[in-house]
Amino acid sequence: MSAEIQSGDFARASAQAVHEEVPGDVSWTALREALDRPDLDDDVLSAAIGEAIDHAIRLHTEEDRSHLIAQLAAGDLEDRLPRAVVACLCLPARRAPLAMPVQVLQREHTPVFARLFSRIRARQG
């Protein structure tokens, strides 16, 4: 399909900025597991978390922010704040592809006799 899909796109723009908040050696693997969302990549998670923190959470210091991000990166959702961030995440829908084959709705424009002969030939093997 030629459609360009922009899932959770509004958060992507700030992905790079939020990445800078995350310690370089930390990935979102633990959070992915905690959320049961193995389909999300780091960029999307970073963007969504940055968006949630910017819009939903009022933090007083940069330390608060770093601590919160560290908690999220560790998949530690026991505290109220990390849970609040997760509850405000604007994530793309779960990636779970399902085949939807295109069906036939129009009869082929094969002449009647051609169809008949092809059936006879098919029966004769």
Add this chain to the structure above:
Amino acid sequence: MAHGRGKSGLVEALAVGVRRSGAIILTLGLTAGAAAMFGSIAVADGFDWVDVVRVTLVAFCALWLSWGACTAVLGLIFGAEKVPVADGAPCGRTAIVIPVYNEAADAVFARLDAMYRAIDDIGVLDTFDFHVLSDSTRAESVADEKALYRRAVMALSAGGRLFYRHRSPNVGRKAGNIAEFIRASGGAYDYMLVLDADSLMHAGTIVEMVRRMEAAPDLGLLQTVPQIIGRRTLFGRMIQFSASFYSPLFSRGVAALQGRQGPFWGHNALIRVRAFAETCGLPALEGTPPFGGDILSHDTVEAAMLARGGWRVRLDPDLGGSFEEAPANLIEYAKRDRRWCQGNLQHSRILKAPGLPLWSRLNILQGIFGYLASPVWLMFLIASVAAPLFAPPPVYFMSDSMFPRFPHPETEKGLALIFGVVALLILPKALLLLRAVLTGEAGPYGGRVQAAWSALLELLLASLLAPIHMMFQSRSVWQVMTGADFGWPSSEREDGSLDFLTSLKASWWMSLVGMATLGFAYYFVPSLVAWLSPVVLPLILAPVIVWWTASIGSGEKARHRGIFLTPQEWCEDATIAAARRALDFYSRPRETGQERPTVGNLAGEPGLATGSAQG
């Protein structure tokens, strides 16, 4: 897939077969009777070719009227059938999908908010996700949707449960939008509740639908009967009352005939995702629009494709708590009808699709007939006005007799035919009103007296609007057939009302047609003037009627007098009220930088900065 049918399946098939045969035989009998009666009247002044045309047109109209009347009578006879329901909380996962296309995003998210909270309140939110699937093309609409999505996620704490996706270009329109969702995320869900942007449903109804689907493994689609809400203009209130009072009757009739091939109306329906995915991948039709290209009215086709795949499509008319909005004035109604007209006429290309059950083909054919009926009525009127001009002069002396023979008077037959047509139109409604008055069902419509007045005024107003609707629909058919487009005046007032100039721009041509017809009849066949007046006068007055029925003042007056009340107005519906309250929250200015009410900012600790739709 092919589901085996047990003994109960055969009994059901037999019962449905008997009902269908009965309805078809009765319809054909009434049609033949009407055509024969009209034929004898038409040839009373001598036979000519115009009579053949008129009898054919009358037969078509009688067929359509009789079928509608038979369906309604079946609705009076048969109640909603008992269906299996699974116990307990739903097990399968359900996606509630809301396709949007440049609609007012605040109202969309307000309704979503109300449904989300209602489902949460009954404790089954864990098995539901919400998806707003945007096909919007206007940049401001997309920006609004994104801002309000963010607001909704925060207000509902719906992270990971409420999703938004925008795509561009909108390949395949709404059907393509849903297909894209299924291809990307359909594997995560057992069921999907397809809503329209203006849909609203009770949480109890949603859960009940899932339970019913879980109890019927062969059920591919479960359709509800949406009631119209939120209308304030006279026209809007009339169709709101009509849908509430009469549509359950017609729906029960449709359900009595449906068997395994029920209808799908495109929204407020629960779909088994796997069934839909394996059978409903819509192709683009060969050629160019209007008959080629994307399938526009996809719902009827998808119902037929599910049935072709062996899945049951079922309308359950007993499911309440399903709502939608509707056009507030006749111009908006006609615009929507124009789209549906093209979609239904396009179905003529699908009638011969391989493998469709016969009843599915008849369903498709009904959709086509529904739009051809108006131009056929119009042609009949034209032919009737013209017929006296073509009538041969009466012959009083035949060669085999020396005495004159006078034309046989056909007055009785004429009156009987008129009475029959009126009965077909009114009888089902009158019987339903009688039943509502006698059984107390009229209570939520303002009581017996107000319900009776509402029904009477609905009949009068619908009769007044019928010729105008006939002209709009005939024009739509003409446009689809010829590819012409005469355009529409802008009528996008938020409250649905119209100014007179807009009404005039949309309907001046009807006044001209009405005056020309009246003038022609007055000059050539003055005896027809009185008979034509119920059709011609509304046409001449069309600009006034369209403007007047779009008036909020007229609608409010009717409401204050207890006319066109519906049960949702008589006794406030909690979900509708919640959506209305939520609208205040979602209508607030977007992203001003001043809207960050702190909820969780406690004792100087870091906290949540979020709003609440519950106010």
